[in-house]
Amino acid sequence: MTDQPSETTPAAAREASAGAPADTGAEPGSQPLSERVDNRTHSPESSAFAEFMASQWAPAAEKDLPREEVADHAAQRRLRISKEHTGQRLVIPAGAPKVRSNDTDYRFRPHSAFAHLTGLGVDHEPNAVLVLEPVEPGSGDDAGDHTAVLYFHPMAGRDTREFYADARNGQFWVGDRPTLREISTAYGLRTRDLSELEAALSKDVGADGVQLRLVRAQDAAVDGIVDSARQAGGVELEQAHLQDDQLVERLSELRLIKDEHEIAQLRESVDMTVRGFEDVVRALPHAIAKPRGERLVEGAFFARARAEGNDLGYDTIAASGNNATVLHWIRNTGEIRPQDMILLDAGVEAESLYTADITRTLPVTGEFSEIQRQIYQAVLDAADHAFTVAVPGNRFRDVHDAAMSVLAARLEEWGLLPVSAEVSLSERGQHHRRWMPHGTSHHLGLDVHDCAQARRELYQDAVIEPGMVFTIEPGLYFKAEDLAVPEQYRGIGVRIEDDVLITADGNENLSAALPRHPDDVESWMQGLFESSETSSTAH
DSSP states (O other), X not given: XXXXXXXXXXXXXXXXXXXXXXXXXXXXXXXXXXXXXXXXXXXXXXXXXXXXXXXXXOOOOOOOOOOOTHHHHHHHHHHHHHHTSTTEEEEXXXXXXXXXXXXXXXXXXXXXXXXXXXXXXXXXXXXXXXXXXXXXXXXXXXXXXXXXXXXXXXXXOTTSTHHHHOTTTOHHHHOOOOOHHHHHHHHTOEEEEGGXXXXXXXXXXXXXXXXXXXXXXXXXXXXXXXXXXXXXXXXXXXXXXXXXXXXXHHHHHTTSSOOHHHHHHHHHHHHXXXXXXXXXXXXXXXXXXXXXXXXXXXXXXXXXXXHHSSEESSOOEEEEGGGXXXXXXXXXXXXXXXXXXXXXXXXXXXXXXXXXXXXXXXXXXXXXXXXXXXXXXXXXXXXXXXXXXXXXXXXXXXXXXXXHHHHHHHHXXXXXXXXXXHHHHSTTOOGGGGSOOSOSOOBOSSSTTTTTTSXXXXXXXXXXXXXXXXXXXXXXXXXXXXXXXXXXXXXXEXXXXXXXXXXXXXXXXXXXXXXXXXXXXXXXXXXXXXHHHHHHHHO
């Protein structure tokens, strides 16, 4: 990776390289610890260099960006939250870049509430802040109670030092980004320079003035500005922070019912994910018996995610053999053996940041053994039964209960339960959960576990409504060391997960393009193996 520019002066750099003490930094001429991250290449300081860098660049022309399709949907989302917070100034930061190692950052991803309310995705708004400014009720955007203003740091001109010396904001380092006007045109938002944010947030704040509501812990600088303004206005911080939590709760609940744009984005993400699963099957023969074969599977899917989407929606689980009994196996360091199955739990995140979440458990060679098929069929039957109750009018928790009723009955039939299925399904039992310890469903959207901050009555206890999108993902996991099951079951983990859209009269399996029935899985895999061999021969 290219060395980042340092703000250290040439003289200070020479002093540091001359052997100043590195322990306390207290001796004369020593360098403070906070500056030592910059003990590398530094940008030239001469006026001649600065003058030369500012010259002979082609004119920077602003683009006339078309209005994004998401803009109108995002405006309606803001209107809904505006009507619930009349008179309050709502502050939703995109978030700050997060350090991965020393002075290198992770790829930036904005907070999901920010993405939902602005429509902005990918990585062009680190440190941006959306502010819904209270106005006279009914006089705001779309006859709402607020006007929306997006504050962000615009790209510096090529005649500035920031252009070539700022590794987080300079065009030389991070490439081009949209201007204030371009963002305003494309997303239908007023835009302001981030330097104006503090004054805007601090205006008229007080116990008898404007109340601030903040999505906290996303940007430390914004947290500091808001709390300083509150303290200056005599606002009690503990109570204000509780009200901040309530805002986060409502922003999460706002995403429980997806609009048509969100559903379209989820369809796109699912389609890309299906192609990623096809890539994995083609790669399987080359991964067998290789050191860290699971990593080869992981890499095949990741290539599709980066080629077509923004990234992975979450770390891929590529779990072969007994590793499939580890629910969140993301090390992916295992060897893939021909006699095993591999559990692939993966999703592509679209440029809009909506993600799929699909799991298939596949026989490595394309053919299930008898015991593998038996366990797989039980999980599939549980999933199919869950689909029958995932309809408007039932409750979200009913989906899980339906899947568990099938699995408990099957475990009783196999002689694995120490009690009857009826007793196991009761609150005083739950013995079947030894082999199915997780929930069957979670909401899906901008986050793989979307709407996680919603109140229980609007999530687990909620009535299912059209427009909800959630997973159905029962499983059975028999660990190699589990002495409560016969030996032939041990080391087998199976999960089948699909992404489900609730419709007015039932549901739609968005991921139905990926085979689920064991016969169909075998046929699909053999077809991909053959096409991969034909392609290899042709080349």
